[in-house]
Amino acid sequence: MINTIVKRDGRCVLFDIDKITDAIFKAAQALGGNDRQTARELAELVVKHVEQAHTDDNPPTVEEVQDAVEYQLVESGHARTAKEYILYRAQRTRIRDMNTRLMKTYEELTYQSAGENDVKRENANIDGDTAMGTMLKYGSEGAKQFYHMFVLNPVHSKAHLEGDIHIHDLDFLTLTTTCCQIDIEKLFRGGFCPGHGFLREPNDIQSYTALACIAIQSNQNDQHGGQSIPNFDYGMAHGVRKTYRKLYSRNLAKALELLVGLENADEATKAVREKVHAAHGLYPVLADDNGYRDLELPELAGFADEPTLMKAQAFAVEQAYQETKRATYQAMEALVHNLNTMHSRAGAQVPFSSLNYGTDTSPEGRMATEAILLATDAGLGHGETAIFPIHIFKVKEGVSFNPGDPNYDLFKLACRVSAKRLFPNFSFLDAPYNLQYYKPGHPETEIAYMGCRTRVIGNCHDRSREIVNGRGNLSFTSINLPRIAIRAKGDIDFFFEELDRKIDLVIDQLMERYQIQAKKKVRNFPFLMGQGIWIDSDKLGPDDEVGEVLKHGTLSVGFIGLAETLKALIGQHHGESEYAQNLGLDIIGHMRKRMDDATRETGFNYTLLATPAEGLAGRFVRIDRKLYGEIEGVTDHDFYTNSFHIPVYYNISASEKIRLEAPYHALTNAGHISYIELDGDPLKNLDAFEQVVRYMKECGIGYGSINHPVDRDPVCGYTGIIDEVCPRCGRHEGEAVSVEKLRSLGCWNGNVDCGYCGDPNEEAARLPNSVVE
Template structure:
């Protein structure tokens, strides 16, 4: 096709981009929210309009945007899409009017925004008044309106036109664009030890250093919630067991001292011992495991020593019970504490499993027991995402100290879908591990994010106080369609990689542009994340410092989606079907990783490659591509693209083969990754098979993995397990009573549940919708 010149509304000339026209037409169809129209309808209109534009270009020097929109309206009428025409025309008129108003007021608007950005957050107390409202309330709706306006502001004033056009046309997806003007970062690994050492402030007042496990757990939840309001992504605790262990020891000391005093008093032996010396001795205890013979120096009376031993046993049991209550409260808090003006509970994750101290082990055991118990009526907790860190010599082998906790984690995951499992011994994770330094143990955030390498601290990388700054995903499928066997006799790999590198360059500069917005903010904008020293080195910041000096430790990530459909379009087979396609898939992802590494050196920023969590993106890209290229079997004919590098869920493959195929991509995607395995039936009845899958992940060097299986619940009797049409516990049918059965499934790492009743067809459709994001 010959080059076509477009005359834009500001009289600037540009090269014609058919993808933009296809997107505009698709939006017209989408605006009706009707099931009777498909991407093929939009594609028919697009092809007809494209032919007319090509014909006009033969005789005209250029064609205006307004002329093209006239052609679209006429074609919609010609093809009898009356409703779509009316919607498209109405929207066009509204946009023309709003442009006039917007241009007239933009100077005043910018001045107001500038003034707002300069205003100290402390002056905005009124924003805190409705912090505990429900997500479906007017406040939740208000945030949705704000999100829409914020995106448009970012496009108009803070982004290069090339970036948002690439986003709107479906070449790339800029995640969390609505938060760009605020300069927020995505996620962070919170160092609770540092926060707890001197206490911290949430903006309303200072919280003292916690003195028992209940306070430790409560402040941990508060820290997560406070941090959520300073970020647009997730909050993670990288070493939950290590951080909570001191709280267990403090609780034990309190209980031991009280029990010794009480038991001696009851036995009328207080006057026979130096009780103050005993209490001082207990204050110096450094572990729950201690030599009770040490107390013989305070008394040589066997009866007195027996009473102290009895007090010790009681203190340990009471501490264990209190620790369970603390863990239960922690889980309940994270599923009920709302942040972001009440719009959602915090996106939270915790990593644990490697602390071998008695206190750390008590934390993990009781956390897993509380997770197994569920919420108040037995519901499966949605948060936090629990991640058990697997390590040889710590919990992997039967002779390891924490092997019993590994077995318990398997049992609970088989029932509650959590914990997931991360593998410290995978070579690309183990290279950073330093014995005795838990801050060097690989940890994950949310559904997959991983932040480890740091160009500013080579050889001394840690996970604490760091996170991802922002990420943008590339639509691999469109490149596969344009350069594959669908449009060429043989795959045009040269053209494919040339365009992929062009998009990588585009995204690199877009990420840097956003990074500059983030760095232009100040400590006052993030009074918890930076003001309380949660982000690495942020305690050194002065009020007017550029944030580059601390944010440089974070990562800027390139994401991708639809490798399977990309390979299908390129070669005719995806990586599950062909060893040659697997080789090409690894070359594509390796090419992206090599570029990210090169950019890291060139730009002196931590660029990384992440296997994108799809969320709504898997459906967004395919809808746009179908409008442009039509319905292509096994490429654009479904409602989704396969998430990241996963083997398609509809492809029949063994668990072992799936793990083996996906494992090599984990090493390449240093910004984050996950492999899911789907199991049918009640996994609690076959824990050996469940454990075998986890061990396969370990052996094939998976970095982060999870096992998905059905989790159903009858809200009437509280039964949790597999439910078909009738509850195995009370015999209630799904159509009986006020509620249907609750069905929990995992989507992109997060759990979702529904109480809606489905017929068989809809249930199958829902299952497919859930599985595609896995």
Template sequence: MQLKDVVNELSLSEMQITRLANDKKIVRYHKNHSKMWEYDDESVFVYKHYLEEKQRLAQRYNTQKTVIKRNKSIAKFHRENITNAVTKAFEDVYSNIEDHITKIDQIVDLTINKLLRQNKMQFDITEIQSAVEQSLVDVEEFKVAEAYTAYRLQHDIDRKKQTSVDYQINKLLKKDDDVVNENANKDADVYATKRDLTAGAVSKAIGLKILPKKIADANIKGLIHWHDLDYSPANQYHNCGLIDLEDMLKNGFTLGNADVESPHTLTTAVAQASQILSAISSSQYGGCSYDRIDEVLAPYAKKSFKKHLKIAKSLNIEDQKNYAEIMTRREIQQAMQSFEYEINTLYSSNGQTPFVTLGFGLGTSWFEREIQIGILHQRIAGLGKDHRTAIFPKLLFTIKPGVNMHPKDPNYDIKKLALKSVIKRMSPEILNYDNVIDITGSFKASMGCRSFLSAMSPEDLKARGETHDYSSGRLNLGVVSLNLPRIALDSNGDKEKFWKLLDERLNLQRDALLFRIENVKQALPKYNPAGFMYGGYGRLDPDGNVDELFNHNRASVSMGYVGLYEMTARFYGDWQHDHTYNQEAHDFAYSVIKHMNEKAAAWKKQYGYGFSVYGTPAESLNSTFEEIDHKLYPNVPFVTDHDFYTNSFHYFVERKPTPFEKLDFEAPFQKLSNGGFISYVELPCMKDNLDALEAIWDYSYKAGIGYFEINTAIDHCLECDFHGEYTADEKGYHCPNCGNSNPETSDVTRRICGYLGNPMKRPPKHGRQAEIIHRVKHMSGTLGRLDNGEFLESDIADKNKVRKLNN
């Protein structure tokens, strides 16, 4: 009897049929166990219409059967979930998974048959897992069965650990890298910081219990990252914001027990600005920004001028205006010095120096110009007797044609001063005025290091009863970041599967952000009085509705992402080179972020909150995501073989494009990531090359870059007076001239993410440290001069930074 002519007698699985084809003498029982069938070489029983039946059963399961998950939520049954779990178990045992694809499918068939026999429409997740384990035993895959059981058990343990207060506290007590070095701005040895880290550890455990189960599980697995879990959702904190300093200074405010009136001098205005930062930064976890600080403070500088002019008249000074100008300029310089010292010595209740950003550069009046000059002079001077580089505030200098870009512009001299400051202090960063408008719809400084608001539409303004667009007083409600490389790894190189997984993870990210929104809306204005009651973000009643400050897209929520380079490398290999890149790979990467941007626009319209794509800074997350993925997919070439994931859309740090090539590559991604973006280039010492630095600044404007930073060699050894770049390795930093590695006698500055930091005093996580170590220069030059007269050349240093990946 031929196989094709055999009639259906048994309900056999695909695995059984395959085994029968391989061994015709195998013995199987009839489904009712009443009759045993023996098969010889000439006959075998199969499904009459096996493929049609399999398709019908698959459709039936995928549309009708449901699963009760651990959190008691109901989900549709999907065959591929079983396939994925079994595949992972096989990967733990066998090196070449391709040889076992057929067998995996057979085991899945056998598992489903076991479930079918139960005649149920709904299964508990533990029933499915037991069926998988039994099927693995039936086919004598004992090692795989052990791996599957161990993986499931470890997954349960990990979930319990993350939600355990004792476990989180124990990590802190053991000074786990994930805790003490998660934020390079926090000194874990300081009492205030210890207290904050302890509270944060408790909040993380509580927060994971508050989050919806699917979001908490996804966070633990590293599919997404719920940022600042040590503050939210255990508390209804928001993220960052553009504080409306103009409103608070003009209309007064209350801090603690004091009612503060509008200041009468610049000195008082600047002091109040510091006090406001202290109060508001303690009631949010993200950065605080003052936009157009030169224009906001100018009226109070003018008040000081009038005060000095009055004194000059009373003293019968001959040139009274000149005297008033000299004294006002002096007051401005002193006020800017005081402000910088106060910010860098201030500890908020968050156990850290507040993340403060100042936007300036557009004012052209005498007062506005002098404030800009005062800010830059103080930054160039440095802090203390050793003139160390100030970390805060972050300075954003705006470049605008007609104001300061070209030699004939009225503030061109201030641009030149800003360039000198960059050479000395790696600050300020620049905002290119027209490009920021092109990317976000209107001009404004970033909230914190890189979060940007979008312009409010006429429809939103009308719904809010407002008439004109504005930025100050608006805020960001939080970030949830997507692990892009993980999606590529989970898709196993299958693009069709990748796009399906991407949409699933995006929906998960959306749901997490919607939960963030609902969580923050539970706050009352009295929880953050300086922010919500006294003008920082609005003036509401103590028990008012904070959603009035969030809805109709007044507040943003951020769809972050990490590792665009590694995601693309899973499909195309090493696609970025020193001066070229794979165009097909680039187009794929671009299409992914474009898809995210389109989703954000649709959800912004649907929900009425400012969904936007955000190029995540990933200070420690670039290490955390990679560590999780490395355990599941070890040493995947150009993906999990280099200790970190690349920030957002940035060019891979071990490649050496020119500054202009890098800017051209990244500019289109800035426009798609309009909720948060930044680009930088790595340069050698530039103290004798001001014109080259200016040319790079100007080119960034031409390229369409909205927000731009320069990283250059500005380290200083206080023992031998070396100026240049310290040598860095896994053990830390040391002076290339004298070998000094003492943080107390070294001033080392690196761009940790969007902010500057001193990695010798406050080390970042291992993955971030690896990323910093392997950054190469995008322009050749010297890294400093040694005592023997030799110059350290960047090209020679870069050769040691670039690794041979894919070994």
């Protein structure tokens, strides 16, 4: 006879046969059973079985009783119930493990620094050492565990935990969507409300850039991904226009005040300006080419004689132009500074901001583009390279690509700035898969990328709105491709069958996540939906569900490690043989086809993503190495290669890399990017830099970027390449240098606290002359 049982924590408690009956009955119920009596009889058999090995002096453990239940169910022919019971038991074990693990994670987050703890460095843009950064991690880790235990479909949870798939931003599973392209023109029209208090439509370029930052920051708090402006130049052009208009009247007033002693000149010139506008619909413009001066002249007749008035007008035009240009530059400088210092998400991170520009050919748009590039070139307060925003220069034939194109000068400038500061990246509007959406005169049809790569334009939900503005990704989940390849053991058919099963799984998982997102209300997203940033959300009330408008977004299936996949399948990656490249294209082409099929079947925008995988790069390979051991070229590095990239450690020329990666851009319609690593200082070979960009365009790359080392010695201020020794002051890392030496180099200002005294060489090399005339 058994009276007690030993629990997992070692406590002895009274044995209760009803608990066994309940467990068996629940397992049977899950299969539609409803026979409590049988459950009771089985429980009695279990007790008998346990009693064979245990007495009250030697009580059984919970695990032993559960083993006995499994045994008895199988023995008595209840195989399906047994299976269900085993599943239930495994699930309970998993939950217990997770609870223990969560507390362990919290302990590590609490007592380890980011230097020691990889979890704290999962995202390089969050400072895990700060109070808010750690608090964010507590929340994030706790949320993940909760979702695994109570929200996620157990099949999806298992696949994620075992590393078959990776559900990105899982900590936000029930909360929000990924990202959005903020239509800044639309947002500013009529003003907006970022929190408490209404912001009027801005009236000059300074307010335009300040509000652009606020828009990015506000929206960042409503979503878990980055934020982007697709039409930065078009949007800021309005600010430049208004600034010029104001400055023209102000300078005209100054001139008339001085020349003829006009009183209340500011009001007078402003009144004339509005009168001319009311009569002719024209304002003074930056290019001074719309005949405004001639229309204004008669209205000014009462103030002075004609030659004096014309002189005053000429003065106003000249001054207003210079002052507008200065104001625009200062506004962009402030924007760059703001986007590198302002915080979002409980202060834990700088917003992930991206700006797309380069195709507005109006004088005002060009001035805005030039100014943002020059401000980026100048760097931050001590000449440091700004980390945000991500700049994306739009390359388009006939607009900004070839000599003679109206914005070719800006393209050249973009190359030069990128060669120094790593940004801008380049997006290629002429790539066929981007060009198909392009309609001249409709900037919303120009492809825009979200910083790291996300791309949203095709729209099966509403074919009439295949645009970038107001849309974004809802969620994405990546498939562990190398694992499928390892398991296939060279069997290509098995590989594709298993890949299909994983794709099916992820398609379902993304849809289940959408179902959760769809139930959210406008009030859950005060800025994104409340201010009408997301497409069609302006037609909803605060208590309306967002499910319908979210259908404009994308559900994306990603992948990582194509190179390792090919290596595991056929022993070569796509940089090593044409055969491998063809198989690579088959695999990714198949995945794309599955996305297109799913789109057709569901009416949702399923797209294929070349996953950036910051947190994922190490996770999959760690699990796979444990499971399958170290496999050469597959699991023998500490990371799986980024999406379809040729491995970073493989020697290959720039042109070959571009040629091989370009076809994958056409297939990955949820986003892609290719990188080229340049040696040396590309500023010294701008021609080569531009040629690489041009070659990307010719090969059909959609989005590309060039990496090169950007180092800086904070002591002497040198910016460039530093190997072991600073080329300017000659110190090694961590070494002291004499003030005498710094003084002789002209980089010491006696500021012991800062040490930095400016960088005379770097400052001299800045772009002093504007390219826009």
